[in-house]
Amino acid sequence: MILTVNTTPFTDQKPGTSGLRKKVKVFQQPRYAENFIQSVFDSLDGFAGQTLVLGGDGRFLNREVIQVALRMAAANGFGRVLVGQGGILSTPAASNVIRQYGAFGGLVLSASHNPGGPDEDFGIKYNIANGGPAPEAVTEAIYANTLQIASYKTIEAPDVDLDTVGTTDLAGMTVQVIDPVADYAALMETLFDFAAIRDLLASGFVMQFDAMSAVTGPYATEIFERRLGAPAGTVRNGVPLPDFGHHHPDPNLVHARDLYDALMAPDGPDFGAASDGDGDRNLIIGKHCYVTPSDSLAVLAANAHLAPGYARGLAGIARSMPTSGAADRVAAALGIPLFETPTGWKFFGNLLDASLATICGEESAGTGSDHVREKDGIWAVLLWLNVLAARRQPVATIMAEHWARYGRNYYARHDYEAIETARADALMARLRGSLEALPGTQTAAGTVSMADDFSYTDPTDGSISARQGVRILFADGSRIVFRLSGTGTEGATLRVYLERYEPADGDLGQETAAALAPLIAAAEELAQIVAHTGMAEPSVIT
CATH class of the missing domain: 3.40.120.10 (Alpha-D-Glucose-1,6-Bisphosphate, subunit A, domain 3)
Incomplete structure (x- = not known):
C-alpha cells in the first residue's frame, strides 16, 4: 500500500x-x-x-x-x-x-x-x-x-x-x-587495446593504483589485476569502506602522498594512479614526474588516436574555464574546436550529445570522453596505459616531448577551505566591483590586460550561465582565476587558479612554484586573501 x-x-x-x-x-x-x-x-x-x-x-x-x-x-x-x-x-x-x-x-x-x-x-x-x-x-x-x-x-x-x-x-x-563492475569493464575493453597493455605489464613495467578505500577498488582489481594481468597487490586500498579508512578520498598530492612518495623514490614503480570516493577523478604520476590534470587532458587528447576507441580522431576538446590552456594548443594543432565551459561536468553533456566534443577535462582531476556522460577515473588511467603501451616511453619523456612541441602551461590551484561564507562572499564581491578599473593596473605579475566575470553561452541550446568566476589576464598571457567552489559541505572554499605559459623555445624545466611566484603575489595584492579569510596560506595546493 x-x-x-x-x-x-x-x-x-x-x-x-x-x-x-x-x-x-x-x-x-x-x-x-x-x-x-x-x-x-x-x-x-x-x-x-x-x-x-x-x-x-x-x-x-x-x-x-x-x-x-x-x-x-x-x-x-x-x-x-x-x-x-x-x-x-x-x-x-x-x-x-x-x-x-x-x-x-x-x-x-x-x-x-x-x-x-x-x-x-x-x-x-x-x-x-x-x-x-x-x-x-x-x-x-x-x-x-x-x-x-x-x-x-x-x-x-x-x-x-x-x-x-x-x-x-x-x-x-x-x-x-x-x-556493479561487469558492464563497465566490458565497455573499457571496447575502447582500449587490452592486449597491448597486458604486454606492457608483462614486460617488467610496474604500476600502482590507489583506490583510496573507495568505490574503484573492485573495478581496479577486476580490470588491472584480473583482465590485464598486473600482479596481486597492484591495487592498494582496494576494499571500499564506509569511512574510506579514515582517509580523505581526494586523489591529490596531499591526500595521496604515499603514492607520490613511492613514485619519487629511486626504486619506485614506473606509473602510479589513484581515483577518488566515487570514481570520477584521477591522479596520474610517472616515475619522478607528477602530471597536472590540465597537462593530462592535453596529453591524452594529443595521443588518443593510439587507443582503438579513438582511432577515428576527435570531434573536439572541451575544458572548464579554470583548466589551463594546454589543451587549446592541442586542439589548434589537430584543427578541431576547443570549448571553454563553466566548472561542472553537466556543461559538457550537451557538447558530447551533439558530437561537438569527444574528450573533456577539468583541472580538478576529472577527465572523460563520450563513452559516458561523467568524468571517469579508471578510463583516464587506462588511456594513459594505452599510450604508454603504444609509445614505450616513460611518462617523463612523454611530458618533455609534449612541452617541446606545444610549450608548457605552468599551473597550480590554491584552495582556501572552510572559510566563513560571508567573508568569502565579501572577497568575491570586492573583486567583481574592481573589474572595470583593473585593466592597466601594475602588479607583481605585470600589467593587467583584461578582467571579467566569466559567462558562458551554450552553443547547442543558447542557454547562458553567468558569474562563473573572476578572470584576470596579464599582458604576457598569464592569468589568475578566482571562484567559490560548490562541492563542499562546510563554509566556502575559495579556489585560486594560477597559470603562466612558457613557449616551446622557453624555459620548460622550472619548478612550478618558482614559475608562478609573481602570480601568487599578484593574487594577494588584487584579492587581499589574507585580510578577507584570515588564512596566511592555502589549505591545499594542487
Missing part, C-alpha cells in the same frame, strides 16, 4: 554543481532524504513504469538511503530499479548503466572526493537519461520543489537484499541487483 507522509520543507536543499551535499547528520534528520528524493521525482514527468538506476560510492549512510529510495521509487510508480550489488556503483559506471539499459535516469548517492563517516559528508544527485548530471533547469526545478513540498510517497516493506545479484518484487516494482 502506498503511504502519503505529510512533511514540511527544509530551506537548505539547493543542489550544487554535483547535487545535494551535506553532513551525514543533516541527512539523518527525519524526512530530510525523503524530502529531497520526492522533490527530484516531482520535478520529472513520464517515468511511470520506467527504469531508475540507483547506487553510490559505499560511504556511510549509503545502504540506508538506498532502501529509502527503493521504497519511494516503488510508491511513485517506477517499474524497475537497477541497483549495484552491495549498493555500490561508481559514478561513471552509473552513467554507463543508465545509457546501456535505456533508463529514465538515476540517483547517485555520493559526495565524490569528500570524506565519509558518521561525522563527515553524504550526497545525492540526479542523472538524466543521457547518463549525465541534471542540467540547471532540472536542478532549479528540484530546488523549487524542496521549498514547497508538503508530502512524500513511500511504502511499508522489508529491506531489499542488496548483496545477492538477482531480482526482487517490491510492491509491484522489480528491483534488479546487478554486478
